[in-house]
Amino acid sequence: MTAERNRASGRPTLEEVALRAGVGRGTVSRVVNGSQQVSARAKQAVEDAIAELGYVPNRAARTLVTQRTDSVALVVFESGERFFAEPFFGRIVQAVSSVLVARNLQMVLMIAQAPEERRRLEGYLTRQHVDGALLLSLHGDDPLPHLLEERGVATVRVGRPMYAERGTFVDADNRAGARDAVGYLRSQGRRCIAAITGPLDMAAGIARLDGYRDVVGDGPVAFGDFSQDSGAAAMYRLLEQYPEVDGVFAASDAMAAGALRVLRQYGRRVPEDVALIGFDDSAIALHTEPPLTSVDQPIAEMGREMVRLLLAKLDGDDEGDAEVVLPTRLVIRESA
Amino acid sequence: MTAERNRASGRPTLEEVALRAGVGRGTVSRVVNGSQQVSARAKQAVEDAIAELGYVPNRAARTLVTQRTDSVALVVFESGERFFAEPFFGRIVQAVSSVLVARNLQMVLMIAQAPEERRRLEGYLTRQHVDGALLLSLHGDDPLPHLLEERGVATVRVGRPMYAERGTFVDADNRAGARDAVGYLRSQGRRCIAAITGPLDMAAGIARLDGYRDVVGDGPVAFGDFSQDSGAAAMYRLLEQYPEVDGVFAASDAMAAGALRVLRQYGRRVPEDVALIGFDDSAIALHTEPPLTSVDQPIAEMGREMVRLLLAKLDGDDEGDAEVVLPTRLVIRESA
DNA sequence: CATTGAGATGGGAGCGCTCCCATGACACGA
DNA sequence: TCGTGTCATGGGAGCGCTCCCATCTCAATG
Structure with missing residues (x-):
């Protein structure tokens, strides 16, 4: 039974490749899937036939039998x-x-x-x-x-x-990253270092806060959700409650950018009055004024x-x- | 590792649904595909069976025969x-x-x-x-x-x-949008209105430039590629060549944001000294300082x-x- | 009561592939 | 010479589905 008539797609099938190469379906399948159990001659013939016909395996058919979708x-x-x-x-x-x-x-x-x-x-x-x-x-x-x-x-x-x-x-080792950032702020002589956290229902949010606490213990903290607006809002709250803040560690660059905007609104110079560090080392960090010091994750x-x-x-x-x-x-x- | 390939998925098939519903495969298929040619009773039975079994059609099988991938x-x-x-x-x-x-x-x-x-x-x-x-x-x-x-x-x-x-x-009607924007600048009394264009190998880039030209004819133009950096660079060039510029139409919000940064660097106040309009009405437009007037596309x-x-x-x-x-x-x- | 036609229905064929088994070819040792 | 083992090979079976056709049902008509 040469089923050569009703092929709507026009694409060659395994069977046609086999015919062309003068081998059986099984052999072609083996070549296509890289099996070792094929003689060099058969392999060559099949590869030629595939090239000539422009054969591409039908994914749906393969998925149907292998139960793999790739x-x-x-x-x-x-x-x-x-x-x-x-x-x-x-x-x-x-x-x-x-x-x-x-x-x-x-x-x-x-x-x-x-x-x-x-x-x-x-x-x-x-x-x-x-x-x-x-x-x-x-x-x-x-x-x-x-x-x-x-x-x-x-x-x-x-x-x-x-x-x-x-x-x-x-x-990423979020905790260590946060620790490094806050440690750096401290080493630069900052006395009142605050944190703007990420969402605390996420592992990354918690770990970055933990890293902060590793260094400054129970310092001033405001909660955000990684977004720019939440960073701005958090910075605003920090400035209200802790006007003496001179260092801020934000758990994301977006939040740091938001914080930066608020700091500027309040006339605080960065980094002279307040030093600011973000997290992610994203494109945002490069485009703020000034560019952000940030913790790079190997994304x-x-x-x-x-x-x-x-x-x-x-x-x-x-x-x-x-x-x-x-x-x-x-x-x-x-x-x- | 067990190589239980067959029926590994454990999911019910059309055939099983048919059995359960006491009808033939064809009828189930018809119900699943919403054919009208099914009696209300059969339809009900099939739907019940589908619900009980949690049947989901196998996409690969369907694709194989319909030649449609959905x-x-x-x-x-x-x-x-x-x-x-x-x-x-x-x-x-x-x-x-x-x-x-x-x-x-x-x-x-x-x-x-x-x-x-x-x-x-x-x-x-x-x-x-x-x-x-x-x-x-x-x-x-x-x-x-x-x-x-x-x-x-x-x-x-x-x-x-x-x-x-x-x-x-x-x-989107890019040309009309640009025309509106530039017309607005002019109606606000701006005398020297420049354009920062998008890439001119794209229809949108050209159309927005055309709209600009519809209003101011042969005004000052700098070329960008829709990106923020290109907007900054273009603004820089405009200020060098046309220091008297008091209105800028940027073909994207990102470029407008870049331009804004440069304007600030050069001590130009926006909108007092230079009025600036972007394109896209994206989130960027809201987050700049000041927020951007922009052309909204119904994306x-x-x-x-x-x-x-x-x-x-x-x-x-x-x-x-x-x-x-x-x-x-x-x-x-x-x-x- | 026979005839007709419309609609509902069941199920065979087959989509293109992989899996697997039976077969064949061949080399080697006894 | 005849096993015997190894390996390449062909092709049947079947994955789950849709398409299509033959069949059946039943009401309406002559």
Whole structure:
């Protein structure tokens, strides 16, 4: 039965390649998938046929039988607005995406925070659609990673799980980074050093606050949520309560930028009157006036590590719950 | 490791639903796909069975037979850095993605500018992988839309094709928007109004310059590329050449923000000495000091329109080459 | 009561692929 | 010479779905 008539797509199939190469379907499949069990001659013939016909394997057919989708979700638990406003995400996405592309895996980007989006997302994240998921910006004690693992979807997250949960993760050493920054402020002779924190339902927010406390103990603290506006509001509160403040550690560059605006409004010079340090070493840090001293996270490397760990899980090289914590680096500019 | 490939997913199949509902496979398929040719009783039974079993259709199987992937590419011809830096893209992505999600279509985001990424992208964009593509930020006379249409991949772009090419597109009325902005500057009594243009290999860049020229004719112009830095550089050049400038129309908010920085450096007060208007009405416009007067593009609506046009094409409601041009709106704040 | 037609229904065929088993070819040692 | 083991190979089976056609049901008509 030569099924050569009703091919709507016009693309050549495995079968046609086999015919052309004068071998069987199995052999072509073996060549395409890089099996060793093929004679050099057959391999050559198949490769020629593939080149001549311009054959590309049909992904749907392959997925149907292997139950593998060759695609990976990148899930961000933030509003779309926030996702695009915070440089951290952009950099992670780029890093992850470039590794994924190189491995011929498709990246499905999902941004979801609202309850209804969240529900849709949970419905979508099955073996049916993705092999694994990279989880960004998890809040609190989110049960999703657990749920996914139970469903057979491999997960890797950014940030150490907050409670007793387990799970593979990649993180920057936020606590040490914060410690370095605050230590630097102190070494520059600052006496009253305040912190503007990130959200405390996130591991990164807590760790950066811990790092601050490691150095100055119970100093003045105002709470933010990583966003620029929250940084401005926090700075405002700090100035009201602690007018003597002469050093500020903000847990994100965006918040530092917000703080900077408020400081200027209040006539405080940076760094003369108040020294200011941000976190992330993002583009924002370069574009403020003055440019921000900031803690650099190795974001590209974090992205690469995440994918590496995920692929290891997918390949079944089960290392259990792997943890990778990468060092940060203080980048000194003019704001402190 | 157990190699229990078959039925690893554990998910119910069409066949099982049919069994449960006491009907045939065909009937279940009809219900799932919303066919009218089903009796109310059968429909009810099938729906119950689906609910009980938690059945979800297998996408790969469906794709295999229908040759439809139910996924749509959103392609951005910019560097990743630029993509995340410019608010326009974020807003479009959100709009497009929400419509797509509602229609149960998957969005594949592709950011590609480098030649090698470009090549990979061309290889990927086939009927094999996507049903259609939304094209953003096309430069010059890019042949890609043509190529894709030939391959049977439907396309809709943002921005009027630049040369004789045809193609379905959605656009804001950039020229009128620019005209309004510059007209407003003039109506405020500004005498020497300059323009900072976008890239002139893009339709939007040209149209905004045209709108400027409609009002002031052959006034002072400096060229940018929509980015903040290019705006700063352009402003710098303008001040050198035309120190008497008292109004500036920048073709993007990012460039306006850059210009603002330079104006401040040069001791020019905004808006007292120089009135400044941006374009996009993005978040940037709100966060500068003073907030920017800016031209609002109906981005969400553009996103929605793009998807609508694409779906119409996919459904074969061939309207030929549809064009949708949406009005802009001048949002007056403090910078002018 | 027979006939007709419209609509509902079941299920075979087949989408393109991978998995796996039976087969064949060949070399080597007894 | 005949096993015996090794390895390349072909092709059947089947993944879960849609398409389509043959069949069935039943009310309305002559």
